[in-house]
Amino acid sequence: MTSSGTLGRTTYYVLTGLVAVTFLLPILWVVVTSVSPNSASAQTDGVGLGNYSALARYGEGLGSYLWNSVIVSTVAVVTALVAGAMGGYGFARFAFRGKNTVFLLVLSILMVPYAALLIPLAVWLNEIGLQNSLVGVGLVLALFQLPFATFMMRNAFSAVPRELEEAALLDGCGTVSAFVRVMLPAVRAPLVTVGLFVFLVAWNDFMVPLFLVGPTNAPLPLAMVNMRQQTMGVIDYGITTAGVVVLAIPAVVLFLSLQRHYIRGFTSGAVKG
Amino acid sequence: MVTHIPAAAERVATDAVSGADGGRRRRRTRERRDALRGWAFITPTVVLVAVLFLAPIGLVLVMSGSQWSLLGGFQGMNSPDNFRNVLADPLLGDAVSFTLRYTALTTVILMPVAFFLALLVQESRRWNNLLRTAILVPSALGIASASLLFYALYSPQIGPLNPILARLGLMDLNSSILGTPGGALWATVVLIVWRFAGYYMILTMVGLQAIPRELYEAASLDGASRITQLRRITLPLLRPTIAMTLILSIAGSLLAFDQFYILTKGGPNNSTLTVVLLIYRYAFETKRDLGMAAALSVLVLVVLVAVSVLQLRALGVSRKEGDR
Numbered sequence: 001m002t003s004s005g006t007l008g009r010t011t012y013y014v015l016t017g018l019v020a021v022t023f024l025l026p027i028l029w030v031v032v033t034s035v036s037p038n039s040a041s042a043q044t045d046g047v048g049l050g051n052y053s054a055l056a057r058y059g060e061g062l063g064s065y066l067w068n069s070v071i072v073s074t075v076a077v078v079t080a081l082v083a084g085a086m087g088g089y090g091f092a093r094f095a096f097r098g099k100n101t102v103f104l105l106v107l108s109i110l111m112v113p114y115a116a117l118l119i120p121l122a123v124w125l126n127e128i129g130l131q132n133s134l135v136g137v138g139l140v141l142a143l144f145q146l147p148f149a150t151f152m153m154r155n156a157f158s159a160v161p162r163e164l165e166e167a168a169l170l171d172g173c174g175t176v177s178a179f180v181r182v183m184l185p186a187v188r189a190p191l192v193t194v195g196l197f198v199f200l201v202a203w204n205d206f207m208v209p210l211f212l213v214g215p216t217n218a219p220l221p222l223a224m225v226n227m228r229q230q231t232m233g234v235i236d237y238g239i240t241t242a243g244v245v246v247l248a249i250p251a252v253v254l255f256l257s258l259q260r261h262y263i264r265g266f267t268s269g270a271v272k273g
Numbered sequence: 274m275v276t277h278i279p280a281a282a283e284r285v286a287t288d289a290v291s292g293a294d295g296g297r298r299r300r301r302t303r304e305r306r307d308a309l310r311g312w313a314f315i316t317p318t319v320v321l322v323a324v325l326f327l328a329p330i331g332l333v334l335v336m337s338g339s340q341w342s343l344l345g346g347f348q349g350m351n352s353p354d355n356f357r358n359v360l361a362d363p364l365l366g367d368a369v370s371f372t373l374r375y376t377a378l379t380t381v382i383l384m385p386v387a388f389f390l391a392l393l394v395q396e397s398r399r400w401n402n403l404l405r406t407a408i409l410v411p412s413a414l415g416i417a418s419a420s421l422l423f424y425a426l427y428s429p430q431i432g433p434l435n436p437i438l439a440r441l442g443l444m445d446l447n448s449s450i451l452g453t454p455g456g457a458l459w460a461t462v463v464l465i466v467w468r469f470a471g472y473y474m475i476l477t478m479v480g481l482q483a484i485p486r487e488l489y490e491a492a493s494l495d496g497a498s499r500i501t502q503l504r505r506i507t508l509p510l511l512r513p514t515i516a517m518t519l520i521l522s523i524a525g526s527l528l529a530f531d532q533f534y535i536l537t538k539g540g541p542n543n544s545t546l547t548v549v550l551l552i553y554r555y556a557f558e559t560k561r562d563l564g565m566a567a568a569l570s571v572l573v574l575v576v577l578v579a580v581s582v583l584q585l586r587a588l589g590v591s592r593k594e595g596d597r
Contacts, residue, residue: 016393016400020407026467027410030422033431083317090314094307102315105322111581112330115528115549116570119556119563120332121325123341128324143325150318175310204415206531211553221417225535228421237431240421247418255413259406262413266472267479 027248034241051238055246058227058239060216062246065223068134069203072219075138076202077195080149083142084194085187088153089179093165103150110147118211125212132217137209141202149194152268156190157183193261193268200251200262220247333574336567343561355568359555365569367543368551375458375547376526383466383522384515387473394474395481409471416468420535423464427451427536454544457537461545464532469525473518480514481507513587520584524577548573 035047056062091103121140130136164186168178184191206221215226224243228235255262312319338352359365390408394401411419427450429435439446444456451457484507492502508515530549533539539546539554546554552573556566 013400016404019390019393020404023408023411023467023471026422026426029426029433033425079317079321083321086314086316087318090311090318094311094314095304096308096311099311099315102319102322105326106318109322109326111578112326113524113528113573113577115530115552116574116577117326117329117333119552119566119570120329120336122556123336123346123563124329124332139321140325143321146318146321179314200413200415204418206415206417206535210534221415224421225417228424235428235430237425237428241425244418244422244425248414251413251415251418252410255410256406259409262409263475266475 027252030241030244030248034238034245051242052246054236055239055242059223062220065218065220066246068217068223069219069221071134072138072141072205072209073199073202075135076141076145077198079139079142080145080198081191081195083146084149084153085184085191087146087150088155089157089183091150091154092157103154106150107147109144114144115207118208122211132213134209134213134217134219137205137212137219138202140208140212141205142198145194145198145201148197148265148268152190152194152265153187155268156187160186189261192258193265196254196258196261197265200254203251204247333567333570336564337571339564339567341562341564341567343556343563351564355562355564356572359565359568359572364543364546364551365548368546368548371545372527372529372547375461375529375545376523378458378462379465379526380519380522382462383469383473384519386466386470387477387518390470390474391477391481395478405471405474408474411468412471414468416531417535419464419468420532423460423467424451424536427460451537452541454541457541457545461532461536464536465526469522473522476518476521477511477514480511484510516587517584520580520587524580524584527577527580528573 034051035049037048037050059065087106091099125131125133125136125140130139160183165178165182168182169175173181204221205219206225209217209219209222210225213222215223218226220243224240224247227243228240337355338350340348340351340354342348394405394408414422426432427434429447429449432450434450435444435446438444438450444450449456450460488506488510489502492506497505528549529547530553533545533547533550534553537545539550548569552566552569554560555569556563560566
């Protein structure tokens with residue numbers, strides 16, 4: 001389809017320009033607002049980082065919430081990558097009884113709304129010694145991304161020619177070293193896709209920690225929402241906007257640098273909307 | 274070193290015997306070894322699924338039939354009291370009808386917007402990569418961050434929208450956009466469309482790219498207008514994609530939580546209470562009753578699994594159409 005017909009060149013550019021501005025404007029606004037002196041906590045007049053220093057001192061301190069986010073994201077990414085890569089290889093390359101049952105079970109995670117599992121998980125994690133635990137939050141987030149990770153990695157391993165690992169085995173590699181030294185490097189790109197996706201989900205997630213950990217153990221998104229609610233009617237929008245920017249920076253930077261992987265993740269269709 | 278000799282000798286022996294028997298035995302040991310390796314590789318998956326998926330599903334079923342308070346824990350079975358209490362709660366009807374209304378509204382707006390954007394950025398023009406990126410950037414934000422962002426944007430104190438809407442005569446300068454039921458609903462829909470349009474745009478684009486170019490060329494030669502081409506070629510061939518995005522959007526909106534927890538907490542006057550928000554309230558706010566929360570979770574689970582089965586069937590249909 002060429003658009004030489006009804007849409008003139010100028011109309012087209014005006015239209016696309018308007019669309020781009022609509023999507024970017026809220027982000028630009030929050031960045032500008034976060035450095036403006038429009039809240040009680042900003043101590044300087046004019047542009048400044050007052051909101052950010054207020055944010056840094058808030059509650060347990062920004063550093064502690066960021067650290068909680070780092071723990072949750074790391075556990076989620078490592079778990080999803082290990083289970084996804086090993087599982088994907090197992091499902092792609094070996095024949096064994098029960099394989100299809102387990103694979104279907106993994107896919108059925110997609111069907112079950114995770115909101116419905118958070119109440120029992122809150123009780124169950126206490127039972128298995130993961131009460132108020134960021135590791136628990138990370139593991140739960142990894143579980144919900146497991147269908148995506150497994151599916152993606154199984155397809156990636158299936159696409160690798162069998163000769164590659166046969167050659168490795170002939171050269172004296174065991175199954176494990178053939179997997180680690182030959183197969184994993186061959187699926188580097190899908191591994192990055194899975195890792196990026198799980199990181200963004202874990203970094204941004206608010207609901208799982210809301211159900212599973214207390215306010216002192218909050219990752220940054222939950223901490224931001226808690227902050228807003230604890231100030232009893234007086235909402236410090238300066239801190240809120242600064243927090244949104246701090247949360248957005250890693251996500252947007254990663255997105256911009258790894259856009260291609262991100263889109264591949266979307267279109268593989270196993271992502272929950 | 275020594276241990277290798279018997280193994281080698283055995284291998285020589287079986288080779289010497291050759292015949293069908295040895296071959297079968299060798300095949301059988303290979304199969305057993307394969308099975309062991311397969312299970313070894315999927316062990317982390319099996320552990321995760323068993324501990325964090327199957328166990329909580331079992332537990333939610335037990336909890337839904339038990340008296341189970343937030344602080345007191347398990348206090349005996351009471352089935353089916355929780356279900357009776359949940360179904361008797363007038364808030365459930367409100368939550369279900371609001372959730373359905375919200376789902377319909379979001380889907381009806383999101384789908385055409387995504388379709389329009391996909392048509393707009395589909396061609397490879399110089400600026401289209403940048404435009405695509407701009408539309409996708411909100412998808413990199415979490416729903417919680419996006420909600421906090423819009424919470425500030427909608428605020429009467431610092432939000433730029435309040436003065437604009439007031440000047441247009443749509444509201445009082447000092448009242449809040451989120452302060453009326455209608456305002457809160459629309460404000461949330463705008464947020465969600467902003468956040469998800471790029472995601473659905475990409476899915477739609479993949480569908481558009483699967484349509485053979487020759488169809489359009491042939492239609493142009495036959496003198497079909499662009500509107501006719503859209504109606505007769507694009508929309509029918511895009512049906513599987515539309516079905517998929519539709520069901521993704523419906524399933525996602527039925528579970529709406531973050532945006533309402535953050536923007537409205539279900540207010541004003543419970544007018545934006547969603548079903549999942551009600552689960553949260555039962556468990557941690559009003560009732561502190563995990564049994565009731567579990568019962569409502571089971572109801573949500575059953576409904577959503579039904580929606581997913583529908584999804585699988587729709588995708589199954591689409592695969593058949595793709596083969597044709």
